[in-house]
Amino acid sequence: MDLSALSTAILQILTPWSFFMLFIGTLLGIVVGAIPGLTGAMLIALTLPLTFYMEPFNAVVLLIAMYVGAISGGLITATLMRMPGTPASVMTTFDGYPMARSGRPGRALGLGITASFVGGLIAWGVLLTITKPLSILATRFGPFEYFTLIMMAMVLIASVSEGSMVKGLISGLLGMLVSMPGVDPASGMPRLTFDWYLLNGGLQLLPVLIGTFAVSQIIADTFDVQKKPERAEVANDRVLMSFRDLKKNAVNMIRSSFIGTGIGILPGIGASIGSVVAYTTAKNVSKTPEKFGTGSEEGIIASEAANNATVGGALIPLIAMGIPGSVIDAILIGALTIHSIQPGPTLFLTNNDIVWAMIATCLLANILMFVLMTSSVRHIASMIYLPRSFVLPVVAMFCVVGSYALNNTMFDVWVMLLFGVIGFMLERAKIPLGPFVIGFVLAPLAEEKLRSGLMMTAGDISPVVTRPFPLAFTIIAVVLLIWPFWTDYKRKRDAKSD
Amino acid sequence: MQKNPITQILVCGFVALICLVFLINAWSLPPGTFEPLGSGPVPLVTAAIVIICCLVIIIGQARILFRGGQIERQFRMEFMTRSPYGPLVTLGLTVVYVTALDLKVASFGIITCVFLTILISALENFRLKSLLPAFIVAVIVSFGVEYMFTNVFVVDLPA
Numbered sequence: 001m002d003l004s005a006l007s008t009a010i011l012q013i014l015t016p017w018s019f020f021m022l023f024i025g026t027l028l029g030i031v032v033g034a035i036p037g038l039t040g041a042m043l044i045a046l047t048l049p050l051t052f053y054m055e056p057f058n059a060v061v062l063l064i065a066m067y068v069g070a071i072s073g074g075l076i077t078a079t080l081m082r083m084p085g086t087p088a089s090v091m092t093t094f095d096g097y098p099m100a101r102s103g104r105p106g107r108a109l110g111l112g113i114t115a116s117f118v119g120g121l122i123a124w125g126v127l128l129t130i131t132k133p134l135s136i137l138a139t140r141f142g143p144f145e146y147f148t149l150i151m152m153a154m155v156l157i158a159s160v161s162e163g164s165m166v167k168g169l170i171s172g173l174l175g176m177l178v179s180m181p182g183v184d185p186a187s188g189m190p191r192l193t194f195d196w197y198l199l200n201g202g203l204q205l206l207p208v209l210i211g212t213f214a215v216s217q218i219i220a221d222t223f224d225v226q227k228k229p230e231r232a233e234v235a236n237d238r239v240l241m242s243f244r245d246l247k248k249n250a251v252n253m254i255r256s257s258f259i260g261t262g263i264g265i266l267p268g269i270g271a272s273i274g275s276v277v278a279y280t281t282a283k284n285v286s287k288t289p290e291k292f293g294t295g296s297e298e299g300i301i302a303s304e305a306a307n308n309a310t311v312g313g314a315l316i317p318l319i320a321m322g323i324p325g326s327v328i329d330a331i332l333i334g335a336l337t338i339h340s341i342q343p344g345p346t347l348f349l350t351n352n353d354i355v356w357a358m359i360a361t362c363l364l365a366n367i368l369m370f371v372l373m374t375s376s377v378r379h380i381a382s383m384i385y386l387p388r389s390f391v392l393p394v395v396a397m398f399c400v401v402g403s404y405a406l407n408n409t410m411f412d413v414w415v416m417l418l419f420g421v422i423g424f425m426l427e428r429a430k431i432p433l434g435p436f437v438i439g440f441v442l443a444p445l446a447e448e449k450l451r452s453g454l455m456m457t458a459g460d461i462s463p464v465v466t467r468p469f470p471l472a473f474t475i476i477a478v479v480l481l482i483w484p485f486w487t488d489y490k491r492k493r494d495a496k497s498d
Numbered sequence: 499m500q501k502n503p504i505t506q507i508l509v510c511g512f513v514a515l516i517c518l519v520f521l522i523n524a525w526s527l528p529p530g531t532f533e534p535l536g537s538g539p540v541p542l543v544t545a546a547i548v549i550i551c552c553l554v555i556i557i558g559q560a561r562i563l564f565r566g567g568q569i570e571r572q573f574r575m576e577f578m579t580r581s582p583y584g585p586l587v588t589l590g591l592t593v594v595y596v597t598a599l600d601l602k603v604a605s606f607g608i609i610t611c612v613f614l615t616i617l618i619s620a621l622e623n624f625r626l627k628s629l630l631p632a633f634i635v636a637v638i639v640s641f642g643v644e645y646m647f648t649n650v651f652v653v654d655l656p657a
Binding site: 049050052053164166167169170173174176177180184186187189191192194215218219220222223224225226387388389390392393394396397398400401404405408410413414417420421424425426428429430431443447450451454455458459 | 502505506508509510512513516517520523524527528530531533534535536537538540541544545547548551552554555580581582584585587588589592593595596599600610613614617618621622623628631632635639640643647651652653654655656
């Protein structure tokens with residue numbers, strides 16, 4: 001653990017311009033996370049063009065602060081409107097809203113904010129401790145290790161996706177496929193370009209991201225744009241959690257934080273799954289499970305501690321291996337690449353300052369989130385009632401500007417619109433979008449590793465099963481692939497025998 | 499069980515079609531000369547697996563749809579319960595907006611101001627009460643963004 005590098009990064013973030021980035025990022029993240037229909041992924045994707053001309057250090061501070069803020073902000077809407085501001089806060093709606101409706105919105109928010117803070121801190125501790133050792137281990141990975149790791153990640157993402165595993169696979173593999181048009185990196189020849197010169201450079205990550213996450217969401221949100229949310233008032237002075245409360249809920253908070261961190265580390269699985277698992281675990285071990293869903297304090301704490309903990313957890317595979325821990329991490333990989341920074345195990349060697357900026361921001365943004373939310377949650381909460389008929393067109397305009405700014409070409413804007421429609425259609429068919437983006441980001445790396453591995457072995461694929469890591473990753477992938485079908489078969493067989 | 503079999507069949511059919519186009523194109527790619535794999539097999543295999551997965555969904559959903567009978571009722575339930583006014587207006591006006599920017603009909607600020615005024619008013623069902631606020635928001639946002647991007651962030655804007 002390099003504490004001097006960490007303290008240097010912290011001091012640098014506390015200089016005026018970097019601190020402004022930290023502040024504005026955290027605040028914007030909280031507000032956007034709180035507004036239903038707008039997500040952290042959308043915010044970060046739309047902010048990317050603004051970072052083109054920034055120092056990479058400040059860009060990283062801004063984006064990570066937004067990430068931390070956005071996951072936390074979802075709590076406000078989940079509690080006051082029974083609408084998760086971000087998908088990560090779904091579980092919070094079950095208990096936060098009933099508690100708010102029973103006249104204790106400040107208490108519900110206070111529990112959530114403190115749990116988010118503790119979850120973030122614990123995950124940060126893990127991030128600080130294991131990222132470097134893991135990156136050292138990852139430097140020993142060869143092409144086959146990487147290829148099988150990415151394949152395992154894709155199967156893992158598909159297997160935990162909302163809906164069926166087959167749909168998760170469709171989404172992930174479609175994302176991989178649409179990343180392939182362009183000049184083939186190995187042969188230098190165009191492929192899948194349909195003789196259209198505009199496709200020679202391939203489809204860029206930013207327009208695809210903005211289209212898939214922002215435009216599709218805007219289209220979906222305009223279905224019930226006139227719907228007015230229920231309003232619950234909240235005061236700032238009742239949101240601080242007492243020491244007695246902290247002591248009473250310490251075990252649940254710590255357990256949920258570790259669950260969130262662990263799930264965050266798994267490649268491609270984001271905050272939603274973390275909060276679901278932590279919530280279910282808390283319910284299973286609770287002395288009063290019947291209270292869950294009716295305004296249980298334990299439920300709010302479990303969900304919020306876990307979803308915030310996934311942020312730190314998800315940054316671990318990103319920094320150590322260049323594998324995104326969640327959709328937002330996939331966008332962060334894109335952001336780093338735009339700034340000519342290659343994420344992966346050598347990041348500690350090539351861009352040590354950036355790594356420590358990420359780690360330090362994770363801590364400082366978490367502290368700032370706690371301060372901002374406890375001191376001004378009432379004002380932030382009033383922003384969630386902005387009419388969507390005004391917000392959505394403005395976001396649509398930013399989508400156009402954001403897509404154009406990458407290469408100053410209208411082609412990217414049309415790509416963004418096309419992927420907006422595709423994303424909307426996929427969502428309507430209950431095909432999850434997360435695997436699509438992660439597939440899009442990881443496919444070039446997976447193909448590059450496979451092809452360079454095969455070049456090294458003259459076409460021999462056997463290292464996939466003869467080397468320990470590739471073998472382990474392959475076995476996990478196969479088990480994950482077979483598991484849902486096996487349980488489904490067993491369930492049907494048991495039903496028949498009954 | 500999902501309750502929108504027709505949507506799932508249509509979307510999976512569309513995805514399978516896209517993949518089929520990719521598959522046919524990948525098929526004709528030449529084999530690698532100095533490396534064993536070449537550029538074709540990866541997209542080929544990926545497209546093939548997506549097509550198979552789509553077929554699994556299509557067959558499964560078709561069975562559900564035909565087992566239940568009442569296809570017409572299902573169609574109405576999936577596509578006619580919610581008014582598509584909002585999405586259609588948003589998408590349509592955004593396409594017009596992007597076309598206007600692409601053709602450089604006017605400056606970014608002016609095109610954006612018109613776009614925002616019309617879209618906000620349309621989503622507010624052209625209520626008289628919302629027209630002025632829509633116009634004010636449109637003017638502030640469009641010209642504010644134009645100024646910020648060109649003078650502060652020094653980022654080029656379309657048109």
